[in-house]
Amino acid sequence: MDWLFFGEISLAGLAMGGLYALIALGFVIIYKATRVINFAIGEIMMFAAYLFLAFAGGMEMSPWIALPLAVIGGSILGGVIEKTMIRPMLGESPISVVMVTIGIASILVGLVEFIWTADPQLLPNFLPREPVFIGELYLAPKIAYGFLIGSALLIIYLLYFRFSRGGVALRATASDQAAAYSMGINVRRVFNMAWVFGSLAASLAGVLVAATGGLSPQFGIIGLSVLVVVIVGGLDSILGALVAGVFIGWLETVAGAYLGGEYRMPATFLVLAVILVIRPYGLFGTHEIERV
Amino acid sequence: MFRNILEKGRRLAGLGSLVAALTVAAPAMAQDKEPIVFGGSIPLSGVFAFAGIHIHAGLTDYTNWINSQGGINGHPVKYVMEDTAYEVDRSVAAFKKISGSSSPATYYGDSTGFMKAIASELNSQGNTLMSGASFATVLTDNETYPYQFIPGPNYSQMFGIILEYIASQGEGGDMPNVAFVYSDTEFGKDPIENGKARAAELGIEVVEEIVTKPGSVDVSAEVLKLRRVRPDYVVFHGYVLSPINEFMVQMRQMGLDTQFMGTFWSSDKLIIDKMGADADGYMGVMPYNYYDSEESGPMLDALRAQAEKSDPEAGYRPTGYMQGWFNAMVWTEVVKRTLDAGKELTGDNMAEALASIEDWDTGGIIGIPVTVRDMSFPVGRIWRVNADEGRYEPVSDWIHLD
Numbered sequence: 001m002d003w004l005f006f007g008e009i010s011l012a013g014l015a016m017g018g019l020y021a022l023i024a025l026g027f028v029i030i031y032k033a034t035r036v037i038n039f040a041i042g043e044i045m046m047f048a049a050y051l052f053l054a055f056a057g058g059m060e061m062s063p064w065i066a067l068p069l070a071v072i073g074g075s076i077l078g079g080v081i082e083k084t085m086i087r088p089m090l091g092e093s094p095i096s097v098v099m100v101t102i103g104i105a106s107i108l109v110g111l112v113e114f115i116w117t118a119d120p121q122l123l124p125n126f127l128p129r130e131p132v133f134i135g136e137l138y139l140a141p142k143i144a145y146g147f148l149i150g151s152a153l154l155i156i157y158l159l160y161f162r163f164s165r166g167g168v169a170l171r172a173t174a175s176d177q178a179a180a181y182s183m184g185i186n187v188r189r190v191f192n193m194a195w196v197f198g199s200l201a202a203s204l205a206g207v208l209v210a211a212t213g214g215l216s217p218q219f220g221i222i223g224l225s226v227l228v229v230v231i232v233g234g235l236d237s238i239l240g241a242l243v244a245g246v247f248i249g250w251l252e253t254v255a256g257a258y259l260g261g262e263y264r265m266p267a268t269f270l271v272l273a274v275i276l277v278i279r280p281y282g283l284f285g286t287h288e289i290e291r292v
Numbered sequence: 293m294f295r296n297i298l299e300k301g302r303r304l305a306g307l308g309s310l311v312a313a314l315t316v317a318a319p320a321m322a323q324d325k326e327p328i329v330f331g332g333s334i335p336l337s338g339v340f341a342f343a344g345i346h347i348h349a350g351l352t353d354y355t356n357w358i359n360s361q362g363g364i365n366g367h368p369v370k371y372v373m374e375d376t377a378y379e380v381d382r383s384v385a386a387f388k389k390i391s392g393s394s395s396p397a398t399y400y401g402d403s404t405g406f407m408k409a410i411a412s413e414l415n416s417q418g419n420t421l422m423s424g425a426s427f428a429t430v431l432t433d434n435e436t437y438p439y440q441f442i443p444g445p446n447y448s449q450m451f452g453i454i455l456e457y458i459a460s461q462g463e464g465g466d467m468p469n470v471a472f473v474y475s476d477t478e479f480g481k482d483p484i485e486n487g488k489a490r491a492a493e494l495g496i497e498v499v500e501e502i503v504t505k506p507g508s509v510d511v512s513a514e515v516l517k518l519r520r521v522r523p524d525y526v527v528f529h530g531y532v533l534s535p536i537n538e539f540m541v542q543m544r545q546m547g548l549d550t551q552f553m554g555t556f557w558s559s560d561k562l563i564i565d566k567m568g569a570d571a572d573g574y575m576g577v578m579p580y581n582y583y584d585s586e587e588s589g590p591m592l593d594a595l596r597a598q599a600e601k602s603d604p605e606a607g608y609r610p611t612g613y614m615q616g617w618f619n620a621m622v623w624t625e626v627v628k629r630t631l632d633a634g635k636e637l638t639g640d641n642m643a644e645a646l647a648s649i650e651d652w653d654t655g656g657i658i659g660i661p662v663t664v665r666d667m668s669f670p671v672g673r674i675w676r677v678n679a680d681e682g683r684y685e686p687v688s689d690w691i692h693l694d
Contacts, residue, residue, distance in 0.1 A: 005516065012512040118341035120533040122566040131545050138519075140512035140542050213509050214534025218339055257513045261503035262476045 007137050009257045010250060015139060015147040017249020019205050022150040023222070024229040024241035025157065026202035030078075032174040032236045033194030035094070036086060039101040042223020043108035044081075044199050045206025048074030049123065049215050050112050052207045056124045063126030071203045078199020082192050109217045121215040123207070146208035153204055154242070157197070161238070170194060174236070228268050232275045234285020244283060327370040328363070328627055328637070330355060330620060331396030331420070333386040333406060338377035340402065340425070342532070343557070343612035347425065348373065349602070350609070350616025351400060354624075357598045364624055365631045371620075372396065380405045387413075396420055397637045398623035400616075404428040404478065407440055414439050414639070421626060421642040423619050427556060429482050432666045439639040441646055442668035443619045444579035445693065447529065450555045451487035453577045453672040453691045458525050458553075459494040460688075468524035471500040473514070473539060480506070480530025483555075487527070499523050504535060511535045515542040518550075528554040537567050540574065551575065553674075559684070560611045564677055572679035575687065577672045580614040580657050584683050589656015591621070618657055625649065643667075660690040670694075 023045065030038045038044075051073040055066035081104055089097045132144040161167035172180040173190040181187050210219060229248045233240025248268050255267035281287050332351060335344035355371040363369055372394045374386035383406035390396055401407040401424030408430070414422060415438065422440045429448040431437050445453060458468050472487060474480035484501070491498050499521040502514045518526065518539070526543075528536050531554070540552050552574050554563075559576020561584075567574075581587040583596065595617055599609050629645035630637055651661040662669050670693035675684035 005520065008516050009513050012510070012516065016510045016512075113337065113341065118337070118339070119562065120342065120566070122533065122537055129541070129545065138516065138546070140510075140515065141545070142538075143510060143512050209510075212538065213511075214537065216339075216534075253510075253513045256504075257517060260501075261505060261514065264505055 004136060005257075006254075008139070009254055011134065011137050011139050012143060013250035013253030014246055015143040015249075016253060017246035018147040018150050018154075019209055019245075020226055020229050020249045021242045021245025022154060022201050022205040023209075023226045024233065024245045025154065025238060026198040026200070026205070027226060027230045028198075028233075028236065028238055028241040029170075029201065030194050030198035031230075032238070033170055034082075034086070034191045036097050036101065037094070037235070038198070039098060039223070040081070040105040040108065040220075041198075041202050041226065042220030043105040044074055044078055045202045045209065045223065046112060046215070046217070046219040047077055047108050047206075048199075048203030049206040049210035049219065050116050050121075052210075053116070053121055053123055053215065056126065063124060067126070067204075067207060070207055071200055074203025074206065075196045075200035078195040078202075079192055081199075082195035086195070087188070087191070105220060105223075109220065113217050118217055123211045123215060125211075127211060140212075142212045146212060150205060150208060153201060157201065158238075166193060170197075225265075225268070228272050231282055232272055234282030236286050237282065237284035240282055240284030325363075325367045328367045329390075329394045329396040330369060330371045330398050330400070330623060331387070331390040331394060332371065332373035332400035333376045333383035333402045333424075334373045334400065335378035335402045335425075336375040338379065340378040342562075343425065343610070344378070344402065346610045346612035347400070347616035349599075349606075350613040350618075351620050353595075353598045353602050353613075354617045354620035356602065357594060358620070358624055364627050367631075369624075370394070373400070376402050376406075378402060380409055384409055391417065391420065397627055397642070398422070400424045400619060401426065401440075404431065407431055407437070411437050411440065418639040419637065421623070421639060421646065423622065425615070428479075429486065432668050434667060437667075439643055440667065441622075441643075441664075443615060443622055444556065444668070445577075445670045445672050446668050447483035447555060448486035448490075449668065449670040449693055450577045450672060451483040451527065451529070452490050452670075452693050454527055454553050454555075454674070455487065455490050455494055455496060456691055456693075457575075457577075457674045457688050458496060467495050467497070469497040469499045469521075470525045470527060471502065471518055471521065471523035472498060473502040473504065473518075473526055473528050475506045475530030476503050477506050477530055483529060506530070509535060511538050512542060515539060515546070518543060519546050519548065522548060523550055525551050525553060528552065528558055531558045532560075533558070533562055533566055536563065536574075537570060540567075541570055544570075553577070556611065556615075559675065561608060561683065562610070564679060564682055564684075569679045571677045574677045575674055576684065578611065578675050578684070579669060579672045580611065580618055581659060582611070582675065582684050583609040583614060585686070587656055587659060589654075591655025591657050593656070595657070614657070618654070621654065621657065622646070622649075625652065658690070660692060662692065665694070 027041050048070045052066050052070035055061045055069050056063045085100055127142050127145040129141055132139045132141050169185045169190050173187055229244045233244030252264045252268055256264040334348045335341055351371055355369050358369050372390050376383040376386055383402055387410055399420050399422045401422050404426040407426050423443045427442050427446050429446045431440050432446050461468055488498055543550055554576045559578050564571045626642050626645045630641045635641040649664040653661050662671050673686055673690045674688040676687045678685050
């Protein structure tokens, strides 16, 4: 066994898993607060990455200005979607709401094809290009720096949810909407905030992933890969999103390296199947018991 | 005397008028004949739209050009198409609609999936010859697909051309080695087995095979695998752009002096436009001259003039445009040969006409005369990116496989 190779592969997988965790966090924040499974998360990522392309490529802004602008743009998009398309669906069946998010995804794909055409794109280089070595282990610079930026946002989020008034309101609404409402929390505002924060995390991940793997209107498919992460971790668990994101990223990469690229997805779906059998609510998800 | 001259002048003027009238009338007479229909399932939207819109432009411009030349043996050409969004069911529906209403003699299929799906219906109808965006090896199986052809080398033949080029770079009996990197799709896997067999015949060692997920993916783990085998050449297949850029950039960051090559759909100028200086040295196999190459010829010049006429602002025309134009050129040649032989435009007759193409001068679209082999044109050339010039330049002679 070549342990150096295993170490390098694992490091690459863990770093990629960090980005999966960030996307999953966006997914979980929205689900936790509003109980909406957002199938448009991948397309929100895609839209933010195209915004970055427009700002840094088309308008030739500094990437470090374009990055926050694109991320804010993606989060505003999330807020607008919630206010105009999701909120009117309050009280409707969950399937209807899911169908709305699928429709939104389709609209966003059409919109980017209309604005930016269907051509495959590469984002302007904005991350350092010098190889990163951790001891003797090589790590691709885009993945390494992408992981660092993503981790910084993760830490800010965790601190915000733990200590800020907004974070407490969000957690309270997630635990019990009626109780939160009776305590004076503006639940509708919390819903909107959840979409804004969830979309913000997804948008940052979108730009970082697109910087590594390129961008096209089909970019949003990555959202489906992340669905595996959130189901394994637990749909309503932030800890689950983080742990499962890192684990699935590592597993996918190791399976790809040792078994071949065609085994990446089967490996992760095998884990998903096992988890669904053992813990249907995910590793860290809430086990809801419904009595009929 | 003066009256005599005047009389002769009048007669000449009359003759001139008659000639002029006939010249003007000729295209009008052509319009009187039954039009020959080129049909098409064209992906103007969806995942393949980046190429589809240029394929459509190539087919449209060629149709306009051939009609300006009097059509095919006096028959005007009509191009009828439907957008398919690169979905097989929509392509099939478009084919049924167009074949039902317009009886196309030839048809452009937008994908391997569609061309395989429609084969039985095409065979039972027996009155349409089909080619399209696909270079799939399987479509050159004449038993199953007697009315379909490849407008260039198939993917296995492209690998054959690439491997012949690589073999020619071996010095002093030291044959370069190669790694294949391909997407986990039918498209990506197409030439791999034949490519490995051909590499073995040429004495080229395939030191690694990398399969990647299609779409936007991180390939740093795959790059680490390649670092360990240090291939002289990496041949990509099944991609348009990503992740070719990441392989090239990361492997160069690691100090490897590997050369990178790709097949038709990953050898467009898009690679240069998007990768910039990082694309320098990338090589592709291409059966047609690039629009902005220094090559010329009567048909290539006509293509450039028609492209300029139809959209003066467009500038460079991608390989999809060249491919669309060449498809229509072959259809024209096949229809002409069939009509010249006094035969009906049936699938059998047109397939026979296609198979009869030998040492055909394409007027500069392909740099050497071409001969059809097993319903394909097994010819190509290796081109290398010159990033400073922003274009591909030829680094090999034209290679025509037997």
